[in-house]
Amino acid sequence: MASRSILRDRNPPNPPGEQDSSTRPLHMVTPSKNAFQTFFGKVDRATSSTPPPPVPSIPVQHRMSTTSSNGGERGGNNVPVTPFRASRAYTEHGTIIQPSNEATPAAPKIRAGMTPEARTRLMPTPKPLPPSKLRGNQTPASSSGSTMRLVQPRQSISRSQEPFTRDTYELPMPMPLHAGSLGEGLYAGGDEWDAPGGQAVGQTESGWQEIGSQSSNETVLVTVRIRPLASTNPHDANAWSTPVDAGYPLPRTIRLADGTRKEWCFDQILPPSTTNHQTYLSSALPHVRSAMQGFNAVCFAYGQTGSGKSHTMAGTTGDPGVVPLAVEEIFRIIREGREREWVLRASYLELYNETLVDLLTPPGPGGTTAGGEIQILNGKKEGEVQINGLTEMIVTTVAEVKKVLSIGDGRRRTGCTDWNERSSRSHSVFRIVIESRSKSTTGEDESNVNARNRGKNQATRISTLSLIDLAGSEKATASKERNAEGRYINQSLLTLKNVISKLAEQSAKKTTGHIPYRDSKLYVLDEIGDAKISVICTINPSQTAIAESQSTLAFAAGIKRVVLHAKQTEVVDPAALIQQYQTEIADLRAKLAEKDAEMSQASQDGYKRMTLKERQEQENQRSRLDELRRLILTSSNVEDEETAEENAKLQEELCVAQAKVKEQALEIAELRKQLELRPQKPDEEVARLKLEVDQMNEIIKDYENNMDEPSVKLREDVEAEWLPKVQKLEARAKERETFYKSLYNSVLELKSQKAQLKEVSSVGVLRVIHPTLKLTNLYSQRCQKLESICHEYIALHEPSQSEFDYGSNRGVSTSSSVSSPVASTISTFSSNQDDSHFSSNPYSSRVTSVSMAHLGSKLAMSNVGRNGGGLRSLKEDSSFDLVKQAALLEGDEEIF
Numbered sequence: 001m002a003s004r005s006i007l008r009d010r011n012p013p014n015p016p017g018e019q020d021s022s023t024r025p026l027h028m029v030t031p032s033k034n035a036f037q038t039f040f041g042k043v044d045r046a047t048s049s050t051p052p053p054p055v056p057s058i059p060v061q062h063r064m065s066t067t068s069s070n071g072g073e074r075g076g077n078n079v080p081v082t083p084f085r086a087s088r089a090y091t092e093h094g095t096i097i098q099p100s101n102e103a104t105p106a107a108p109k110i111r112a113g114m115t116p117e118a119r120t121r122l123m124p125t126p127k128p129l130p131p132s133k134l135r136g137n138q139t140p141a142s143s144s145g146s147t148m149r150l151v152q153p154r155q156s157i158s159r160s161q162e163p164f165t166r167d168t169y170e171l172p173m174p175m176p177l178h179a180g181s182l183g184e185g186l187y188a189g190g191d192e193w194d195a196p197g198g199q200a201v202g203q204t205e206s207g208w209q210e211i212g213s214q215s216s217n218e219t220v221l222v223t224v225r226i227r228p229l230a231s232t233n234p235h236d237a238n239a240w241s242t243p244v245d246a247g248y249p250l251p252r253t254i255r256l257a258d259g260t261r262k263e264w265c266f267d268q269i270l271p272p273s274t275t276n277h278q279t280y281l282s283s284a285l286p287h288v289r290s291a292m293q294g295f296n297a298v299c300f301a302y303g304q305t306g307s308g309k310s311h312t313m314a315g316t317t318g319d320p321g322v323v324p325l326a327v328e329e330i331f332r333i334i335r336e337g338r339e340r341e342w343v344l345r346a347s348y349l350e351l352y353n354e355t356l357v358d359l360l361t362p363p364g365p366g367g368t369t370a371g372g373e374i375q376i377l378n379g380k381k382e383g384e385v386q387i388n389g390l391t392e393m394i395v396t397t398v399a400e401v402k403k404v405l406s407i408g409d410g411r412r413r414t415g416c417t418d419w420n421e422r423s424s425r426s427h428s429v430f431r432i433v434i435e436s437r438s439k440s441t442t443g444e445d446e447s448n449v450n451a452r453n454r455g456k457n458q459a460t461r462i463s464t465l466s467l468i469d470l471a472g473s474e475k476a477t478a479s480k481e482r483n484a485e486g487r488y489i490n491q492s493l494l495t496l497k498n499v500i501s502k503l504a505e506q507s508a509k510k511t512t513g514h515i516p517y518r519d520s521k522l523y524v525l526d527e528i529g530d531a532k533i534s535v536i537c538t539i540n541p542s543q544t545a546i547a548e549s550q551s552t553l554a555f556a557a558g559i560k561r562v563v564l565h566a567k568q569t570e571v572v573d574p575a576a577l578i579q580q581y582q583t584e585i586a587d588l589r590a591k592l593a594e595k596d597a598e599m600s601q602a603s604q605d606g607y608k609r610m611t612l613k614e615r616q617e618q619e620n621q622r623s624r625l626d627e628l629r630r631l632i633l634t635s636s637n638v639e640d641e642e643t644a645e646e647n648a649k650l651q652e653e654l655c656v657a658q659a660k661v662k663e664q665a666l667e668i669a670e671l672r673k674q675l676e677l678r679p680q681k682p683d684e685e686v687a688r689l690k691l692e693v694d695q696m697n698e699i700i701k702d703y704e705n706n707m708d709e710p711s712v713k714l715r716e717d718v719e720a721e722w723l724p725k726v727q728k729l730e731a732r733a734k735e736r737e738t739f740y741k742s743l744y745n746s747v748l749e750l751k752s753q754k755a756q757l758k759e760v761s762s763v764g765v766l767r768v769i770h771p772t773l774k775l776t777n778l779y780s781q782r783c784q785k786l787e788s789i790c791h792e793y794i795a796l797h798e799p800s801q802s803e804f805d806y807g808s809n810r811g812v813s814t815s816s817s818v819s820s821p822v823a824s825t826i827s828t829f830s831s832n833q834d835d836s837h838f839s840s841n842p843y844s845s846r847v848t849s850v851s852m853a854h855l856g857s858k859l860a861m862s863n864v865g866r867n868g869g870g871l872r873s874l875k876e877d878s879s880f881d882l883v884k885q886a887a888l889l890e891g892d893e894e895i896f
């Protein structure tokens with residue numbers, strides 16, 4: 001079977017120009033507790049350079065590569081070791097491994113060349129445990145059967161609901177419905193499982209330790225699962241019949257319902273009514289347990305497109321499939337096994353169109369696989385291969401594994417086929433690498449320096465559980481894309497078939513020879529060579545799918561013939577992750593203990609206390625220690641699902657709260673800053689305001705100055721221009737005032753003269769003495785009339801006191817001594833109103849008439865614009881004609 005031996009060379013050569021990576025340190029950092037990060041990094045050790053400076057709180061960083069070969073020899077510890085090359089790191093607790101050129105923390109560094117799994121393959125001489133540790137009546141060969149059955153009473157099972165049609169099978173119930181109860185039974189040793197050969201297998205109360213390094217010759221566990229008929233075609237009927245064989249709880253044979261063709265026989269046939277849980281219990285649970293015991297185990301679903309492979313493997317929320325149930329089982333085993341501790345890492349890849357893609361790496365731009373393409377390179381030796389670019393994540397809870405699954409499922413290619421609306425167009429492989437070792441060897445309680453070396457020679461079990469959902473085989477379809485995919489799918493399935501039939505052939509003939517693993521990249525499933533395998537072949541019972549179902553059954557029959565040589569691997573491997581962690585834990589504990597001792601001595605001696613740097617270092621060491629303890633799973637630190645969920649919730653809340661705290665801390669820091677600046681600020685403000693006020697004052701002053709200047713000048717100018725005018729006006733007003741007064745006096749004078757004249761005329765002397773008396777009389781009348789006019793006029797225009805005050809109010813000097821022409825005229829007139837002149841001097845009458853005429857004219861002038869009507873009436877007054885006549889009479893015409 002040398003040709004079937006899959007060797008993984010842990011130290012393949014570096015390509016030219018690449019540095020020997022094994023000599024480069026790996027960087028470990030402290031992952032934040034339960035902080036599940038969903039980002040991934042890829043580390044190419046070959047291209048990594050000197051590690052950057054440390055950064056706290058970044059998860060552990062490992063680098064790994066997996067080399068695989070077929071046909072190689074198994075080496076031992078003395079196998080020449082070629083330098084390890086890694087391309088992608090695996091992570092702790094689902095945390096990304098940082099590329100080596102990114103910042104890394106100040107955590108202790110470890111050197112790890114490769115995945116423990118890869119090492120396992122290179123350590124073919126695991127240290128077997130002493131026979132005393134094996135179970136009494138158990139032989140290594142008998143201890144690992146994979147065809148166990150749980151004998152159950154027959155039950156009537158109702159069929160599943162829509163969209164599938166009902167049928168009425170009366171079939172035995174294959175398994176109890178609750179895995180937990182089944183597991184309890186198994187662990188208690190009181191189970192009813194029986195394996196071929198009559199030996200019960202499983203775990204005893206004393207735990208896994210009892211099982212030593214063993215191998216088994218067993219066949220693949222082949223299960224045929226018939227899915228319910230789709231309800232889309234009511235005339236369709238189940239094309240297959242599954243008679244129940246005597247002595248078996250489940251049917252083992254299947255044949256066409258019409259009785260034609262041959263009968264097929266397998267380990268178990270699951271009727272359409274079977275649930276995912278039942279399928280898991282009968283087909284996968286034993287393999288999950290084997291994986292936990294250190295056997296590589298593979299469980300895959302094979303079948304035509306739409307026959308229920310994904311339904312079987314992934315299931316639904318209400319009816320979880322093999323993968324989630326297996327994960328739960330793994331954690332349940334860890335929780336219940338008190339004597340071992342574990343490290344789990346998960347990876348998820350797909351093979352699409354013959355391209356291997358890491359589903360835990362985000363796709364490249366435009367959804368290309370660039371980001372996550374896994375490369376398979378030739379190894380150093382012929383037949384060896386090196387797998388680069390696979391992300392492995394350290395997982396510590398069911399929730400974390402589910403997260404990994406959901407990330408990967410989200411990136412799987414699906415498409416619509418003739419049979420399945422959401423068909424998987426790729427083969428997907430979900431793998432969990434399980435490392436475990438006995439608790440007693442870890443030196444957990446030891447804190448001295450010697451503890452560092454303890455556990456280094458302890459055996460570690462390393463195994464892989466691979467859960468595979470193959471893409472469905474299919475006939476050509478109308479879709480070009482589907483056809484192309486179909487070709488690849490069929491090709492890889494054909495390779496798988498060939499590999500298996502070759503293996504079967506060699507098993508039967510007990511020969512060795514070439515196995516065509518590499519005809520398809522499905523050969524990454526090289527665990528097939530030494531794993532326990534369970535195949536669930538799904539078939540669609542429809543009459544229309546008979547050919548495809550027969551093809552599936554042929555495959556199932558072929559694989560059933562393969563004899564497996566599963567090996568439980570228990571090795572002493574310093575590169576095993578659990579070993580590295582333990583070593584690091586012991587190292588950290590010793591360092592911390594040394595430091596504590598040193599410090600307590602120092603404080604006794606009165607020395608100084610730790611420096612800040614030392615304290616920081618110690619803090620880092622403590623948190624790293626906590627982290628490592630958390631990553632190593634034990635019965636005490638693995639929570640049940642409920643608690644885990646609760647914790648996850650709390651964790652989320654904590655994250656939110658921490659983010660808030662951070663935010664608030666920033667705010668506080670900002671406020672503090674402002675506070676520090678605050679005492680300066682008011683001063684600055686006051687100074688600024690003062691300056692502003694000063695500036696404003698300046699501006700106002702300047703403004704006032706500038707404004708004053710023109711206003712003074714303006715006043716002067718205005719005064720210069722208007723003062724003479726005002727003075728003139730005031731003089732005129734004064735004049736007028738004087739004139740009015742004079743006029744008034746004149747009128748009074750006239751009145752008195754008139755009175756005198758009346759007196760004289762009443763005597764009648766003058767009337768006879770002087771011929772002009774008639775005229776005088778007439779004149780008198782006229783004067784009278786004039787007087788009355790003047791009275792009227794004066795009454796109408798008599799200046800008000802204010803008008804008289806005008807000059808004095810304004811302070812304008814108006815000299816009363818300045819006699820106006822009017823005044824003089826009036827005065828002349830007045831002065832000539834003396835009786836003697838009047839009566840004896842004709843000139844006086846002439847002057848008087850002239851004066852009166854002049855007076856009339858002045859009156860008219862003085863009233864221009866004031867009382868045009870009055871002037872007019874004066875002018876028009878006939879008395880002026882008379883005055884004129886009188887003047888003419890006296891030959892003084894030019895006056896007018």
Ligand SMILES: Nc1ncnc2c1ncn2[C@@H]1O[C@H](COP(=O)(O)OP(=O)(O)OP(=O)(O)O)[C@@H](O)[C@H]1O
Pocket residue numbers: 160164226227228272274303304305306307308309310311312417420422423424425470471472473538
């Ligand atoms: N046993 C079952 N019980 C109920 N529904 C089922 C069962 N098997 C399959 N189905 C349903 O049939 C449909 C196709 O199933 P599924 O996707 O699992 O097929 P498949 O074999 O994975 O197809 P492909 O290879 O194209 O991905 C799904 O809707 C699924 O829910």
